[in-house]
Amino acid sequence: MNDDGSHSLEISQMRKSFGPNQVLKGIDLTVGKGEFVGLMGPNGAGKSTLIKILAGVYEASSGTIRLGGSAVRSLADSPDVGFIHQDLGLVDWLSIVENLSLGTPPKRLFGPILNKRAEREEARRALNRVGLKLPVDMLVGDLTPGEKTLVAVARVFDRGAKILVIDETTSTLPPAEANRVIRSLSAAAESGATVIMVTHKLSEILDASNRVLVLIDGELVHDTPTRGLDRASLVRMLMQHEAAGPGADSLAAGRSAGEGIIELRDVWLGKLGPVNLRLNAEEVVGLSGLPGSGLHDIAFAVNGNLAPDSGEVIPLRPGLKRALVPPHRESQGGFSTLTVRENMSVSALPRWRRIGRLIDPRRERSECADIAGELSVKPRSIDTPFDVLSGGNKQKVIFGRALLRQPDVFVLCEPTRGVDVQTRSEIYRLIRELTAKGAAVLVASSDAEDLFSVCDRVALVEDGRLQPLRHVSELTASELELMV
């Protein structure tokens, strides 16, 4: 086997469908030795599906993967390839050296006695390779997020990986830390390793990569060298699709907002603050930010699930009712063992109580069925177990739960995460309907399309602060890029 070949990765005509949803529509891609590839694209474009197929989590519906010329099902079993996911897979309460030697063949002194000295020596070498100067006996839990990421990188190289696949690992890091990781990665690329990195940050792409891939709606729409690109051209590559998106039709520009409904005054949530935010009736306020920016914490504080460390959350209406669509529908949203009906009705049950505090089953059924029909939840029976639903339909059910509660304030976190284009526009229309009926809506989303399609005023959560709210129509292209 020649050395060059073992480094090259070829993907041809890779397709993947989940039910009727085609997520990847024939990806062709060849990555050679020493390349640093940045993979970009809006949420739901299929980036993580692609990575998960490479990692062997999913199986492609069709298409082939070739590694060093020979066809493989996934890259998971190959010693040449290492994956670094958002969850780094490090154990906080073990030391660096213990983390590095986890899952590698033990170095033995004799019999079951381990050769600690050799392990530490190797750990030191591995840390050096990524430019990390730390005592190897430190607990991983005591490291900064950036250092943890570097330890994960070191571990992958330590196991002999020549191709590194990194899935949005830097998006949760503060800028300085992220830079450190990026620098170390580009050094690795210069010394011959192949790096494929999924990221939302334009600066990382421009600084480190030498090739940009843009994935939109399951298709590879751009594949160009980074040299010669600037921010504006990157934004254009990403935005040209979004302008044609389904939600661009309507912007209630200049519409005046109604009375105030709830207000956050000098609220501090951990390191985030001070947050001052007032939600008005008949208005959609959008917040965006990177994962880890505290974006959803603000949403939770508005909904009353998170008590601020200081400052006040002031309801401006007596008996204020709030409803939340949480950001993670599996872990925070759905009751997988219950039916669709029970999932929808849980927040609205007191409304259907009769004498003896028993719930009127007929009213519950008919109201749930109405909402499910309006959202076109499939399958149509509201007695379907929730866990057999597709992701988009789960999202609709959880949205329906908020609707059934009939609140004054809707707090919607990532309302369109993982839903298809059709549902997306349905949800946008619903949000507009809600405000027309007098509700206040807060959308906290890391998807720029949500902000531009449905919000009246938007702001970024960045560097531990909530930037001032601005009307969507005032925003310029240079500000859009930050939100992608």
Place this chain on the structure above:
Amino acid sequence: MVNTATATKPPASEETAEVASQQSSLVRRKLIDSSITVVVFLGLFVAFGLWLGKVFLNVDGRMLDVHQNVPIMLLGVAVLVTLVPGMFDLSVAGVATLSCFLTIGLTVREGWPFPVVLLVALGLGMAVGLVNGFLIERFKVNAFIATLGTGGICTGASAVYSGGTYVGPLPGGPQLPHWFVNLAAFSSKAPSWLMAVCILLAGVTLFLRLDSVRPPSWPQNRWIAVKTVALAVIAVVLVFGFQAHQWLSAVSWIIFFLLVMALVLSVLLQHTTFGRHLQAIGSNRSAALLAGVKVRRQVMKSFVLGGFIASVSGVVLAAGQGSAAPDVAASFLLPAFAAAFLSTVVLSEGRFTVPGTIIGGIFVVWVGQAFVLGGVDPTWIPVVNGVVLVGAVALSTAMRARR
């Protein structure tokens, strides 16, 4: 309106066909799942019948088993109430023991008026439940440890109170009220008109409930006809194949009481905000919290309710035995949990249900009794119960994984 979105969608027919087939496969699976356990249950019953003949196939004998084990089934329901929101209450056996001791002791030793005694005994269960709830929800003590501790305290307190021996009425001293002891006798049967009303109600409920397995493509008339015939066949089989009328006439007041309790709790868990919130908490606690459920309060309420049912079980035990032996309810914990976990495979899709717990409890009791009748030493019963518990949990987990 929002409906326009669906109206303009072109490939509607194809999609609905797919949805319909998906749905009928769901219905079929539901039917198969719930019938498997019924078949297993009946199969075991028939097998024991063939093995032991008249010794086992004896209506009075089997109903006596049920009658004597009503406290176990009540404990099963008591643990069920906290299992629904995903908690384990190991204190129920201790609570039942202590309230049994209090019922007997306060009456015959201290000579307290009986209504006061009942209030104290039942109040005790609720108090322990409240303590459990506080420990678990306020102080974040692990539920196993908290309830193991409070249960141990209750068992210990009853031993301290009795000096580690029996407590029972002494000749010449104050006695338990006659009505109380008589009510618990197997010979005091529920009147037949009452049973007739119950059967009627059960029939109507079943008739309505069957709608959940209706094949979506069937027209209304056909479905009602099929349903009626099916119920009639079931009724005929029950009467002629299993002598249902004899079973009914053997229902004692205590069994009737158990059925009423079961009905009330079943309604509580299915048709009140409290019950539905518990189910939501059990399914996904953080989602319940974000959906506006007052998780801590509802869990604490469930512990109070569980403690209350456990102390009812202790009172029933006192009525049935007329005296209290040390550790009287300790051996009930295992079959109680077995019954509760069996409910996840009986008549439901992996959920804890009250009727399932009663059926599961009867199953556990009869399986144990059949081995005893077959000549196996009664000391083997806990072994059998353990096997049933582990088997039930494994089966329900496997069924959930299959979905």
